[in-house]
Amino acid sequence: MDRRHFLIGTTAAAVTARPLAAAAPKKDEASLAVVTTAADQQALAILATPPPADLTPRATLRRMRRLLTPFVWARSIHHHGAALVAPVAQLLDTVERAQHADGTFSIGNRHSPPDTAFLIEDMAAMIELLRTDRHATSAPIAARLKAIMRRAGPALATGGIHTPNHRWEVSAAIARIDAIDPHPAYRARLDDWLAEGIDVDADGIYSERSPVYASEVTNPSLLILAQLPGLSGLRDMVRRNLETILVLAEPAGGEVENVLSRRQDQDQRRTTLWPFYTQFREMALRTGDARFAGAVRWIELKEATKLGDALTDLIERPELAYSLPAARPPFVDGSRLFAPVGLVRQRCGAMTASLYAGSDWYADGKPSPFYNRIGSGLATNPTLLRLWKNDLVVEGVRLIPDFFGMGHFRPATIALDPDGTVRMAGELAVPYYQPLPRVYRRADGAYPLTASTDHRFSSALDFERRPVSVRRLGIAIRIVPDAAGYRLLIETDGEADVSITIEITLRSGGVLEGACPLGDGSFHLIDGQVSYRVGRDRLLIGPGAGAGPVKATSGDNYTWANGQSQLPGTRLYVTGHSPFRHELRLAFA
Template sequence: MSTPLDHAFVRAAAHAADRTAAPLAARPDEEPAGVPHRGLARRVKTLVAAYRSPESALHGSGRAVAAATTQLRALRAVQTASGLFAGGDNVQSPPDSAFTVNDVCDAHVLAAGAGPELSEVTAALARIADAATGSLLTGGVHTPNHRWELCAALARLHRSFPDDRLLDRAEEWLDEGVDIDAEGLYSERSPVYASHVTNPSLLLLADVLDRPDLLHAVERNLAATLDLIRPDGTVETVHSRRQDQYGPFLLAPYLPHYRLLAVRTGRGDFARAARLAAAGGVDDPDLLAQTLLTPDLCRALPDPEPRTPPRDRYLATAGLAHRASAAAHTVLYGGSDVPEHRRIRSGLACNPTFLRLFAGDAVLDAVRLARGFFDLGPFRAADMHRLADTRYRLTQTLTAAYYQPLPKGERRDDGVYRLADDGRFSAAMAFADRPRDEVSHTTRVEADLRDDGADLRIDISGPPVPWALELTFRPGGVPVGAVPIDDGRWCLTAGAMTYRAGDDEIRVEVATVAGEPLAGPDRSDVLRYDPGQDHTVVGGTDATTGNRVYLGGLGPHTLTVALSARRPAPVG
């Protein structure tokens, strides 16, 4: 017995497409201005899908065809002699052009099956695809996910215009192996690139190339992502190595992937995630085209499988732990790349947030620890160890050096020495040739993740340096029991405070085990966040925004911090 269709989902996808396509069809001859090539191709694909879909208000509309023709003309105008597209900071980029070619090829499949009314659109799409083929056959990439986007473009080109060279080149990339780790995370650890690039590319490749192993990789990634879904409908990003590591990312872009695999595998946990992804409505205009190209998306979901708290998950490869209960979701992170690479760099996991806590409307978005040690920046754990089921230890030791005179054999009469980097700064000092006296500073955080929050024990050892623990709460609540410093900033010197948002609250209790009394509100020189010289040398920062509460002092120190969620209704 076949699975019934989900007509409500298909209608929602059509309405989302119409919100983009209808204004274009209303002015079909209006030339687009300032629209990048990827946007132009997506417009064409959406217009053709709307023309094809009986659920769309533009079904069979000649104005949709005319608008698609106008957008295609603009797209062809930005295709260079190489077949690649102009625009963006990645100049003559095969992978950036692959994004566009993927939409061009999908639009070609839809248009080719629509009859003579779309014959000119079909021919124009074929010309654009043909012009790009040579450069995609030989072009390179510069990020991990680009390989799979480029492979998907090669496979789509082969689907419409069979050519064994396209398959051979795709297999050459695929022979490197999909960059998925033992926990099911891709190497970039990025929800943005997993949902927008890697997963859809691998799903397409699995279908076109008959590669079930690629489908299995996507299933593993989606299974891992289940434990990264937060109560506010976002996916955890603190561990990401890409741009999304500093901001929230909604679950919605995962909708077609969870939906497709839920239908094909019968997994109730994926069905639940698909429903969550659509809880805020279906807004992606591309979903309509996807339903036409992959009819399984239109089938009804299996029954969702509830997730019974409490749940614990430790993703060792990313240094990410979480505990979810009816009262709270707590996230602990110790997987930064900065301690190993000793730099802030695109492509590295740099976010210094090491704990987050969700308690309904009361949300502790970030806990960070700044130290005034040679301006080397905030605490980022170099090691994370699981001590017991819900207990972890995060550790980082920072080392800086003072350099002695060069040995006699290394000294130069002209006083000119090579410019070198000692990991903290650069100077014409030939650092590697000099004896060095090292100064070290160690920070250790032990965390016990409870059903209602977390107990922290923080040890700051080494020479006396100022430090500040920053707790950034999401706006919308009020700190009660903390002492104001200035606008948006408070401090806690002892005892407890509560952050209240509606009926929900997070209680913070602090106790000093060893060290001087904590700093008061008059010590703004201590009670502040310092991003470190990698940011400040260029006038930048990675500071949070929100309601910030500080604990701080002059180390060494040992203190305990208890974070407890109190709320009348469960997280769910």
């Protein structure tokens, strides 16, 4: 499929994009001042700290870019500064030595085309910055960077990838190389990758479901590719992604929800809006979207010190520094179900919530081939509810039945009612295995090593051919929003006398009152309610459900390797046993 055919079906739904030059020819001086200050401070920090001996080629080149950008920028305090010349030269020497004879670089992965592509992006940007710079060192540096890119070209035109986003990063890098060293093989390779189609759904969520990889890899790569003839429709995919990112972000700290991710950031590491800065700028300028302009202004107000790298983008593509359209607040109240990923987002004023049942353990409400499995590339986070109000954050509400070592409960379904009520449900079904039918029995007892049908363990028992008897525990959860917070009604059916543990993890930094300490830094809410205070905000949690034992293991898939799926923070437990019916309230006072 060539580029003309690739765009069929992607441009029809696109908003009308206007040329950047026609949109706003005036420079945005306020933005330029913000990113220049950030870049200057970033360079000062680098100059004050020698590079670590084990710095990767990618980190080395990014360090070089962070010095070179203010070096060529006339508004910078470092413009053509003598103190930057030697460090830049040393960093470039290090990168040249790290390149293999086949043109690739190794960063953990040996002779890696994707990791090489990440370096190419920085090289290409620096070459453009150096193109019009008149310092005596600039042209020689640009020539050396071009030589590195030329050596990398054949490897990227023939090499492979590991993850979905690598396709677009490698494609963008190939396009960059083709711009300085044109070759038909590069254009053919671009068409090969693009012919696979972009892995994005109607909500603008990429298949990896990761805000980190959207902001740092996929969106920037697609915007580079969109500059090529016939590929402008890629911008519409970025636009859709940014619209969803604003729904996934909370308004106080700009934290972007990542509980749905299939990548490393599903551990709920704090990811905020600033990595999307230049993407919001470009799409605000192209579409006139006032909320995108508002996101830019929010980032400049709240996260200005993190915007040093954006100066490179605004120098390389001066049109990105044009004045923005009139801005309006980027965050709006509402409730929305992202059905394909099992996520509900709700916002009311300063309060934001995520309600999640999107584990890859299930597909269409039934166990998938990945049921009860963990690993890179699978969404397996068991968090059911997250809640924000200013600096007071409930990192996660999780449910742990002590049922055959299955660990945390992950719902199979999620639904959003018109009144905002969210319903989740699922069932844990664990088999006991009966004798093999006569036809499959062997006198030598040599049966194949297979995984149990619930993927809890493996044995030489030919599990799939055995009849089973099943023990079942059904769980239904109804989460109801109100003006102060949420009410969670949790009910079980099926197996009786199963210990149930509700784990509530509160972001550190507050004061918890009214709970019984357990000695390991966690707490037990036995009856009544507790209070958690952060600054002027206070959250009431309760009531408890009795003095049942706290059993908070993550399941056999974790514990056999001495692992644990546990969020950082202050952990509070509510316990009971099945048949379990308990309403728990989280209310801001």
